[in-house]
Amino acid sequence: MNPRLMIGAPDESQGVAQPNGWMNGDIFETWLKHFVKHVRPTQDSPVLLILDGHCSHKELKVILYARRHHVHMLSTPPHTTHKLQPLDRSFMKPFKSAYAEACSSWMRQNPGLKITEYDIAQLVCSAYGKICRMEIAQKGFSCTGIHPLNPGIFSDLDFMPSRITEVDIGVFNGNEANNDIIDPTTATEDRLNESLCISPGTSGSAKIASALMKLSPLPEASKRRLATRKRRAEKSEVLTGSPFKERLEKKKNEKDAKEERKRRKCSKMLNLREPSTSANVLVGSDEASGSNETFCILCGENFEEDWIQCEDCKGWAHEKCTNTDNSTVHYRCDKCLQM
Template sequence: MKESHFLEFLQHFVKHTKCSKEKPVLLLLDNHGSHLSIQGLDFCKVNGITVLSFPPHCSHRLQPLDVSVYGPLKKLVNRACDSWMTTHPGSTMTIYDIPNVVSTAFPLAVTPHNILAGFRAAGISPFNRDIFQDSDFLGAYVTDRPEEDQQETQVFQASEINVQPATNCLDGNDTPRPSTSGLCGKKAPTPEELRPLPKAGPRKGSGMNRRKRSSAILTDTPVKKALEKISKEKCTRQKEPYFQKQRRSNQRNQNVFMVTRKVQMKRTVSVWYAWNLFPKANHKKCGYSV
């Protein structure tokens, strides 16, 4: 999706919501680059649209489509593909068959019930600020990478843990009593200490150098001015390498022309010396007219 497509969507959005400055609306979006279009944000501000961006890495919980629509749509599309394969045995599905498959699954998944359920599950409408707990956004153990200054977690080997054999613990009167633990008051080692799960390695950079963003009102004046400044800097960086590349290309072409010219001059001088120094008899043998 590009910035021009986002502007077309906003025009469609205004047409169907009938929003204006007297009847403002709230539009929730993620921080995709196309949503940061200055032209699109200006259009939103004129038509009374307040654009609020999601926090990073939360779209799977906050976007209604991700919560309640895309999951059923994926299952129904897979079911439609299975039906197509059964109906067309021995045939290979091509891109020309996909629209027909999706057209049967789309009306069953994108229903008013599923759409409203997505807004309700995300806590948007009706608004519920306590619908999520901190445990919902905890990182997985394997991919939860430690901080750089944090020391590595100590790994316990089975031989390093002092585990006593299972014996009956005796009280002061030396009366035997049943024991459910062979550690006699010592803390039992956990499975994580005995055999910890492997940790994921350090995250590799994608090379795209994306700017990390947080939740913000994009149509707010300070935020919008900051986006305009970033957009101008981006345009400047894009234009400068082009002129430098063109300059290098012109210089390279000029160097090639000079080298070619020197080679041609050397060949001309060599032919002139050969013609004047060799005897004319050799010219006749070579087929040249004297």
């Protein structure tokens, strides 16, 4: 993080850097601490924090920190932020307009120069100061129905776009499709209507709509998406609730156990390749003198070379003495093979 990037930023701003530019759990935890510092929630006066379902909001360390500091986190349903997020509904559009105006003013005052990353904080501060008003914040919560609470603020018309690809063809056909091949140049109108599942009393425009729906039905995109979807579908839930926290803890424990098994496996494979100096596995060492020197069980020498350990007697031998190489993992000496 370069401190120059924060020149002219709004007061109390905090700058963080991330290699790929995306939000992650560490950065969100930093933001959450900044949030708690200024909001100061208590047990008697907790705070409800409404978020989208991004993965950075669902890390265990974030959830535990929020629970300790009396912040109740609630995720919105998927694909609803354009309707339910107060910032999107009331703040972002005027902010973008104010930022574009600040950039235009800067370029007029600095002809021949270009805006760099070190100028952005000052331009953001100028735009933020112009549109950061109480009425915009209040409007954001009221137009989304969050406060004052208005469960009926969205009508059926608001849900129509999501129903376009959910239409069952049977709704238009009334029964199963007729797969008989009909020549439209010779068939009668009644026969065509029958093949397209159109009732005799249907008006002309309805006949056209039904015919088009029969010939080119709406795609059932949800079925294709669910068939190829690999990750679990998200839903709205209380992120700081005990059920969600317990699922995160279980997932973390399973991940830690898997990594531990992997670490032990790698350690075991490494031990098969490297001689140990422990006295209890030495073969050919001078135990009376207390020496931990390792001797080859084949040649009796202790000069440094690549070693390999017998799986049965745990004795060490030079790879050249055993005619093996680094690709050999399992080795048994001749003495153990004869037993």
